[in-house]
Amino acid sequence: MPIVSVSGLSPATDLVDRTLRALGRGVQALVQSAVPLARCSTLRVGGPAARFVSVSDGALLADLLCVAQGSSVRLLLLGGGSNVCPADAGFDGLVIQNRCGRIEIGDAVCVETGAALGRLFQQAASAGRSGLEFAAGIPGSVGGALVSNAGAYRSCIGDLLADLEIAEAGRVRRVGPEWLQLGYRSSRLRGGSEQSAHLLRAWLRLGLGDPAGLFRAGRGYQEQRLSKQPWLPSAGSFFKNVNDAALAARVPDLPPRFVEAGVIPAGYLSAACGCKGLRVGGAQVSPRHGNFIVNTGGATASDVRTLADMVRSRVFDAMGVRLEEEALYVGDWPGSGAGS
Numbered sequence: 001m002p003i004v005s006v007s008g009l010s011p012a013t014d015l016v017d018r019t020l021r022a023l024g025r026g027v028q029a030l031v032q033s034a035v036p037l038a039r040c041s042t043l044r045v046g047g048p049a050a051r052f053v054s055v056s057d058g059a060l061l062a063d064l065l066c067v068a069q070g071s072s073v074r075l076l077l078l079g080g081g082s083n084v085c086p087a088d089a090g091f092d093g094l095v096i097q098n099r100c101g102r103i104e105i106g107d108a109v110c111v112e113t114g115a116a117l118g119r120l121f122q123q124a125a126s127a128g129r130s131g132l133e134f135a136a137g138i139p140g141s142v143g144g145a146l147v148s149n150a151g152a153y154r155s156c157i158g159d160l161l162a163d164l165e166i167a168e169a170g171r172v173r174r175v176g177p178e179w180l181q182l183g184y185r186s187s188r189l190r191g192g193s194e195q196s197a198h199l200l201r202a203w204l205r206l207g208l209g210d211p212a213g214l215f216r217a218g219r220g221y222q223e224q225r226l227s228k229q230p231w232l233p234s235a236g237s238f239f240k241n242v243n244d245a246a247l248a249a250r251v252p253d254l255p256p257r258f259v260e261a262g263v264i265p266a267g268y269l270s271a272a273c274g275c276k277g278l279r280v281g282g283a284q285v286s287p288r289h290g291n292f293i294v295n296t297g298g299a300t301a302s303d304v305r306t307l308a309d310m311v312r313s314r315v316f317d318a319m320g321v322r323l324e325e326e327a328l329y330v331g332d333w334p335g336s337g338a339g340s
């Protein structure tokens with residue numbers, strides 16, 4: 001039987017309510033209960049967030065994060081929800097949707113982390129600032145992009161990062177890009193739910209370019225995406241590509257450009273192992289792209305995860321390659337220790 005406090009709420013939810021009451025500033029009026037995370041994830045899966053608040057004021061977001069960090073509130077910060085697979089059980093704590101999206105274009109570009117990456121590209125390109133063309137068509141926020149060092153077409157957001165403002169252990173401070181420990185689709189914050197620190201603002205170092213040319217480049221990348229990617233709800237590429245030159249040289253029939261780059265695309269491995277079209281419930285490995293798990297309608301989060309496990313096993317059994325998820329499992333998954 002779940003543990004409940006005298007108020008009838010779980011201890012985690014009770015702590016959220018007490019903390020928000022203590023914060024004041026009218027926050028409680030903005031907070032909703034039992035909001036389905038399926039509404040906030042591009043995969044359209046996930047159960048209820050016990051408490052949910054959408055925040056578009058940067059100072060309020062900083063206060064909320066600092067107070068929650070300082071009082072051990074269970075907290076999940078989401079941007080666009082385009083890189084997550086939230087659990088069917090939802091999240092027994094506070095989910096904050098980051099809608100803080102101010103963009104200032106000066107010598108450096110300063111952006112609040114809730115800004116949509118696509119909007120940032122558009123504003124930067126209009127001002128003749130280059131470097132973000134690869135991001136045209138990548139959904140989600142700047143914060144989510146930094147956490148996974150999002151990228152495409154041999155560029156990534158980490159290449160542009162100059163500085164960060166973070167909330168950590170209840171206080172706001174400015175740190176250099178090395179703090180984030182960026183790697184290929186990785187950073188120190190890629191823990192899924194309940195990270196110890198959160199990103200508030202980023203400063204990016206962009207180049208100069210002709211707006212028409214920048215928009216042309218962005219459109220070109222977007223057209224390539226549209227021609228390859230499925231239209232159904234997804235979290236984008238589900239698995240990371242495999243960077244292993246020795247393995248790339250051994251994989252049969254790998255196109256030469258990948259052998260030269262020492263990269264084996266996860267979609268290639270999935271397709272080669274016959275995973276395209278595989279289904280579990282409403283989840284399917286897209287017949288168009290072997291690295292996209294799509295929600296064909298009515299998929300649960302556990303359908304998605306079971307299917308991902310099947311792909312991983314097939315690829316390991318046939319090729320000896322361990323695929324690693326690029327999408328993050330967030331929320332209260334069985335065995336995650338949540339709710340205890």
Ligand SMILES: Cc1cc2nc3c(=O)[nH]c(=O)nc-3n(C[C@H](O)[C@H](O)[C@H](O)COP(=O)(O)OP(=O)(O)OC[C@H]3O[C@@H](n4cnc5c(N)ncnc54)[C@H](O)[C@@H]3O)c2cc1C
Pocket residue numbers: 042076077078079080081082083084098113114137138139140141142143144145146147148149150151152189190191192193195197198199200229234235236237328330
């Ligand atoms: C159709 C499609 C195409 C895609 N194409 C690409 C692509 O080409 N390249 C690529 O790299 N990705 C791609 N993605 C994946 C995804 O869009 C990116 O990873 C995106 O940057 C995630 O941002 P988000 O705001 O949606 O993150 P979310 O899904 O909201 O969050 C992801 C993680 O980051 C954490 N987080 C979010 N914001 C913050 C913050 N401010 N501070 C601390 N933690 C935070 C969350 O808690 C979560 O753990 C694609 C996805 C889709 C659906």
